[in-house]
Amino acid sequence: MSDLLLKIRDLKIEGRSDETWNPIINGIDVDLKRGEVLGMIGESGAGKSTVGLASMGYTRDGVRISNGSVEFDGVDLVTASASTKRALLGKRIAYVAQSAAASFNPAHKLIDQHTEGPVQHGVSSRAESELDGIELYRRLRLPDPEEIGFRYPHQVSGGQLQRAMTAMAMACRPDLIIFDEPTTALDVTTQIEVLASIRDIVEQFDTAAIYITHDLAVVAQMADKIKVLLKGDEVEEADTHTMLSAPQEEYTKSLWAVRSFERPAKPAINTSATPVVSVRNVTAAYGTVDVLHDVSFDIHAGRTVAVVGESGSGKSTAARCITGLLPPRIGHVEFDGQQLPLSYKQRDKSQLRQAQMIYQMADTALNPRKSIGETIGRPVEFYMGLTGREKRKRVEELLAEIELEPTEYFNRLPSELSGGQKQRIGIARALAAEPKFIICDEVTSALDQLVAEGILRLLAKLQDELGLSYMFITHDLATVRSIADEVVVMKEGKVVEQGPKKEMFKPPHHPYTDLLLSSVPEMDPDWLTNLLQERGVDNIGDAAADKM
Amino acid sequence: MAGLAKIILQRLLLGIATLFAVSIIIFVAVNALPGDFAQSILGQGATPESVAAIREQLGLNEGPVTRYLKWLVAAIQGDLGVPMSQALFQSFTGSSTGGDVITVFEQIVPRLKNTLFLAGVSAAISVPLAVTLGILTALYRNTAFDKAMNVTTLSAISSPEFFLAYILILFLAVLNPVFPSLSNIFPGMEFSDRLNKTMLPALTLTLAVTAQMMRMTRAAIINLLASPYIEMARLKGLSPMRVIVKHALPNALAPIITVVALNLAYLVTGVVVVEVVFVYPGIGQLFVDSVKIRDIPVVQACCLIFAAVYILLNLTADILSIISNPRLRHPK
Numbered sequence: 001m002s003d004l005l006l007k008i009r010d011l012k013i014e015g016r017s018d019e020t021w022n023p024i025i026n027g028i029d030v031d032l033k034r035g036e037v038l039g040m041i042g043e044s045g046a047g048k049s050t051v052g053l054a055s056m057g058y059t060r061d062g063v064r065i066s067n068g069s070v071e072f073d074g075v076d077l078v079t080a081s082a083s084t085k086r087a088l089l090g091k092r093i094a095y096v097a098q099s100a101a102a103s104f105n106p107a108h109k110l111i112d113q114h115t116e117g118p119v120q121h122g123v124s125s126r127a128e129s130e131l132d133g134i135e136l137y138r139r140l141r142l143p144d145p146e147e148i149g150f151r152y153p154h155q156v157s158g159g160q161l162q163r164a165m166t167a168m169a170m171a172c173r174p175d176l177i178i179f180d181e182p183t184t185a186l187d188v189t190t191q192i193e194v195l196a197s198i199r200d201i202v203e204q205f206d207t208a209a210i211y212i213t214h215d216l217a218v219v220a221q222m223a224d225k226i227k228v229l230l231k232g233d234e235v236e237e238a239d240t241h242t243m244l245s246a247p248q249e250e251y252t253k254s255l256w257a258v259r260s261f262e263r264p265a266k267p268a269i270n271t272s273a274t275p276v277v278s279v280r281n282v283t284a285a286y287g288t289v290d291v292l293h294d295v296s297f298d299i300h301a302g303r304t305v306a307v308v309g310e311s312g313s314g315k316s317t318a319a320r321c322i323t324g325l326l327p328p329r330i331g332h333v334e335f336d337g338q339q340l341p342l343s344y345k346q347r348d349k350s351q352l353r354q355a356q357m358i359y360q361m362a363d364t365a366l367n368p369r370k371s372i373g374e375t376i377g378r379p380v381e382f383y384m385g386l387t388g389r390e391k392r393k394r395v396e397e398l399l400a401e402i403e404l405e406p407t408e409y410f411n412r413l414p415s416e417l418s419g420g421q422k423q424r425i426g427i428a429r430a431l432a433a434e435p436k437f438i439i440c441d442e443v444t445s446a447l448d449q450l451v452a453e454g455i456l457r458l459l460a461k462l463q464d465e466l467g468l469s470y471m472f473i474t475h476d477l478a479t480v481r482s483i484a485d486e487v488v489v490m491k492e493g494k495v496v497e498q499g500p501k502k503e504m505f506k507p508p509h510h511p512y513t514d515l516l517l518s519s520v521p522e523m524d525p526d527w528l529t530n531l532l533q534e535r536g537v538d539n540i541g542d543a544a545a546d547k548m
Numbered sequence: 549m550a551g552l553a554k555i556i557l558q559r560l561l562l563g564i565a566t567l568f569a570v571s572i573i574i575f576v577a578v579n580a581l582p583g584d585f586a587q588s589i590l591g592q593g594a595t596p597e598s599v600a601a602i603r604e605q606l607g608l609n610e611g612p613v614t615r616y617l618k619w620l621v622a623a624i625q626g627d628l629g630v631p632m633s634q635a636l637f638q639s640f641t642g643s644s645t646g647g648d649v650i651t652v653f654e655q656i657v658p659r660l661k662n663t664l665f666l667a668g669v670s671a672a673i674s675v676p677l678a679v680t681l682g683i684l685t686a687l688y689r690n691t692a693f694d695k696a697m698n699v700t701t702l703s704a705i706s707s708p709e710f711f712l713a714y715i716l717i718l719f720l721a722v723l724n725p726v727f728p729s730l731s732n733i734f735p736g737m738e739f740s741d742r743l744n745k746t747m748l749p750a751l752t753l754t755l756a757v758t759a760q761m762m763r764m765t766r767a768a769i770i771n772l773l774a775s776p777y778i779e780m781a782r783l784k785g786l787s788p789m790r791v792i793v794k795h796a797l798p799n800a801l802a803p804i805i806t807v808v809a810l811n812l813a814y815l816v817t818g819v820v821v822v823e824v825v826f827v828y829p830g831i832g833q834l835f836v837d838s839v840k841i842r843d844i845p846v847v848q849a850c851c852l853i854f855a856a857v858y859i860l861l862n863l864t865a866d867i868l869s870i871i872s873n874p875r876l877r878h879p880k
Binding site: 056097104 | 782784794
């Protein structure tokens with residue numbers, strides 16, 4: 001008996017496209033001891049999730065393991081029969097998925113899904129496993145551990161679901177858990193709670209884990225050692241401290257460097273100038289419920305105002321009020337000192353033209369059936385009245401502006417572009433209207449760090465060249481640090497703090513701003529431990545501990 | 549739960565409104581039929597005078613709006629009128645008390661009961677069969693079994709019903725006399741006897757409706773197999789059957805319910821051919837006979853019943869689909 005739990009040798013995986021099999025993973029080795037946590041990082045498309053699933057002997061449709069072995073405690077999962085694998089999955093190897101909201105079955109209560117594994121694997125009875133579930137919920141610091149399991153997934157918040165899923169993975173006390181980006185979809189403040197819970201419970205039960213993420217700072221908190229992947233190849237592997245302090249490879253160093261992008265500070269605002277956009281005492285409601293309360297802020301020419309806050313804090317609703325999609329119930333919006341009609345329906349073309357939007361999901365914001373030329377050409381024709389050759393010329397100018405080769409991309413469809421390129425098309429479409437003001441709604445949060453940085457640099461360049469003003473909606477404070485001039489912090493539909501970036505990142509803060517700022521993971525591997533000590537463990541969303 | 553009650557009430561009102569709209573369409577369409585009752589009952593040699601006299605007696609000379617309103621008001625009160633053939637007989641014999649006169653209502657009810665019985669037997673066979681086959685074909689998708697089932701059920705649905713009926717008669721009544729080929733059922737019959745005689749038309753209908761329900765079940769389940777919670781269920785080491793029945797099926801109910809309701813409606817409203825082939829005394833035959841002699845009150849009443857069945861079943865399907873969604877059953 002060696003203490004090596006998982007031994008992957010020369011793993012090669014292929015994916016099918018158009019009837020041919022193309023390599024996705026080109027020979028990867030993994031060694032994992034009992035109780036050890038391996039962090040696996042890389043950009044999207046690096047093959048992290050594929051390797052994670054393959055270490056359970058599982059591949060998605062259209063993907064196959066073409067070579068190598070995945071030995072779990074002496075059993076090769078590549079050659080094992082389906083029933084041998086089923087006996088191990090869930091019982092000795094468990095999985096925690098990226099989106100708990102999508103990975104819990106909407107038709108069953110949490111506890112029913114929790115007890116299913118132990119009961120089906122014959123590990124314990126339904127009643128025993130139910131009691132154990134409640135105990136795990138308590139240890140993971142879920143509120144109301146006695147009761148929460150008897151809710152349906154849609155009745156529980158995202159952060160709580162993620163912890164319930166970790167509890168479910170623990171149900172049979174597995175030897176190995178694969179965590180596949182478990183906190184990527186969460187707000188920073190929630191992320192901390194989940195990270196702390198996961199780390200605690202993995203330590204308590206001495207469970208081995210593979211922790212997959214694209215966030216370096218997160219992996220630094222969780223892992224004993226880190227493996228960096230790039231396009232299906234291993235770049236390097238080292239223990240966490242070495243990897244952070246002395247990365248060997250150029251690629252790893254470039255990943256580390258992304259966080260250093262920061263725009264030079266601009267001179268102070270000329271307060272006598274009329275702001276481009278001025279939100280005045282706006283209160284807005286969905287149905288009969290007010291979701292924005294007396295929100296006011298200004299955006300000046302050539303500046304970037306970052307609006308930050310957790311999901312549900314009213315950031316996007318404020319944007320909807322500015323664009324007139326949601327007419328405010330009280331208050332109004334001024335543009336260059338002129339009051340805009342409340343609803344977009346009453347605004348004329350020139351008023352509509354001046355404020356444009358770029359969306360979070362470039363994927364869904366582009367019509368999949370329209371070529372890039374058509375997508376950008378539409379606002380060129382609609383707002384600027386250009387047709388034929390002039391229109392084509394203008395579209396090509398715009399493509400050049402977003403640093404895509406015009407002749408190469410003009411006839412492409414969105415499906416033929418990468419995520420970052422799609423987001424660039426979104427920017428070009430907004431620019432086509434020649435606006436003064438652009439709302440960027442979480443435009444980089446779906447992108448990898450390197451690609452996101454490219455988008456931020458492009459937006460900064462365009463601002464310098466064209467004098468644009470940005471309202472930059474984000475929950476990522478690293479992005480705020482790199483691009484914002486002014487910051488507006490929102491919580492529960494109210495502005496809790498606003499001011500120049502320099503002041504916002506300097507104490508003293510509003511307590512909520514402080515919580516947000518301190519929740520952003522740092523590259524120091526001891527950051528989470530120190531933070532938890534500083535806050536006192538009880539402080540972490542801990543209704544359950546108080547009750548016990 | 550208050551939200552749910554409100555949705556159901558809304559659907560119910562919408563259903564009633566639809567029924568009104570349909571009643572207008574029925575009235576207009578039936579009145580647009582070429583020829584009329586007076587002409588068809590008196591035959592080629594009828595004099596214009598006698599035709600006019602009968603038309604007068606049956607109130608066919610009144611304006612269409614008046615006739616529609618009279619019919620509608622009576623229908624709401626449950627009075628579907630008297631078949632024209634009966635009304636004419638009444639006026640000729642001079643008896644106005646009408647002790648031996650059969651109203652449309654009395655004529656339709658036993659026929660409707662027979663049809664509902666046939667539909668019930670067919671549904672009891674075809675719905676469980678289709679859903680089970682749908683689950684199995686989803687489980688063994690792209691295997692020989694899956695392909696064989698799809699080809700078989702598609703062939704069944706693609707063949708004309710009378711053809712299926714004759715094939716069944718050939719194999720199950722003539723070559724192997726298992727079931728009788730004539731379904732002459734009558735009131736007061738033993739249930740088992742009745743069931744025996746209804747079997748062949750019910751099997752014919754089963755062949756006609758199974759394919760669609762099975763394929764929808766299969767498609768709805770397969771559609772969900774790529775979702776993260778199904779992957780999660782697989783990664784919990786559950787058996788493929790359990791993954792499909794416990795994790796995919798409950799989330800696939802809405803489309804399945806809808807297509808089942810559509811097919812149940814077809815079992816009631818689309819049975820004309822099958823009833824004729826097996827001489828089954830259902831509402832379909834009555835409908836065809838009444839159209840032949842332009843007996844407008846009966847035709848209208850049948851249409852109205854068909855429409856009501858259709859709307860009611862779709863309404864039920866809508867409500868069941870809504871209830872099958874846990875987000876609506878258990879609001880936050």
